[in-house]
Amino acid sequence: MLTISEFGRRAGLSLKALRLYDVSGLLAPAEVDPANGYRRYDEEQLERARRISVLRQLDMPLATITEVLAGSDEAAMIRLDRWWAAEEATTAARRATFQYLRDRLARSGTPGLTPRPVHTRDVPATKIASIRADTDQQQLIGVIVTCTDEILTYLRAAGASATVGSWVIYHGAVTPEAEATVEVCVPFDGLVDPSGRIGIRVEPAHREAYCTITMDECVYPRIMLAYDLVYDHTRAHGLPEAGPPREVYLPDCHLLPRDQPAVDIALPVLALPVHALPVHEGTF
Known part of the structure; x- marks a missing residue:
């Protein structure tokens, strides 16, 4: 002793x-x-x-x-890797935010986001595995990375296969000063039961307005300009909101070139009136 x-x-x-x-x-x-x-x-x-x-x-x-340290060394290694991936993602996001602000200071008066169209699409009912978590802006990227990896690991172990893409639903305003609930969602095929904090549900079919941004443009606060585009579009065309906003990620978007389309900023809306803009049909 x-x-x-x-x-x-x-x-x-x-x-x-x-x-x-x-x-x-x-x-x-x-x-x-x-x-x-x-x-x-x-x-x-x-x-x-x-x-x-x-x-x-x-x-x-x-x-x-x-x-x-709660389980076996094998489980500890998985949890450690997941945490470290989240830390690296958070560090990369902070670095990009710093660079964005520095560029804005160096080029005062230039637009923070180049103009782009806002489209609409119909999204079919989709079976998803999801995790809800409370987070602020500083921890957001780490939460998304950690939850996505946890869901994918569980789906693989259960014999299910994740389908194309994933998304995060914002059930409240996530800011640097305040936490809100986000829901990390991964669509999948197969039969899977809920487990722990991983829930299984069907995301209802809906129509949504969206615009597409690059990974460079996904940086806070630059990403908020993309949200502004979508909200301004829905207001201008009289489209009532039908659900919380979300970010829809292309598969392996973090591996894409930083200046390539990677993320859709989307807002569920009620059906477009007949006189509205043409519908761009698409799925995830």
Whole structure:
């Protein structure tokens, strides 16, 4: 058995951190002396402690560390890879946002989004697997990446096959200051039951107005200009909204060249009146 000081030295953790991990349930001591409250740790706990130390150096939240270390090493590796992919996506998005703002400052007066048409299309009823999560703007990309990977992994394990594309439905306004609920949706073929936070449902058939943007244009706040185009179009043509807005992603859009069409900004609307613009039919 090791004292808390010796255990902390060998694990690379401070006494303050060890006390925090004890309170949070992440790393409880092997025994606590009832007389004086001294904590003692087993040498076999060193590996877990060192893993916690490494994960904290990566700035992984305690709640995520708990998930990573909860199961087998194989499960931990999957969860670690999923978290790291989300972190890299978030970093890339922040870098792109910085570059967008810098370009806007350098080219004051230029449009932030080149003009483009807004089309309409009919979307058939679609069976989807989805996860709802609350997030703010800073964590949004990571949430999308993590949830999409979780759904795809589950579908593969269940013997189902994801079909073309995926989308995210915004059930509230996601901002840098406030969280809202988003729903990450993956269409699929096959028979799959709900599991944990993954729900199975049918997205109703609907008509939607949309415009297409590139991955470069998908950066916040630039992406909001695309939403403005769609909302301005629906108002100008008297099209009542019929559901929350969504971003529809082409398959492997993150692998496409940054200046190529990759994402549709879409808004469900009621059926177009006869005098409206021609309908561009399409599916995902």
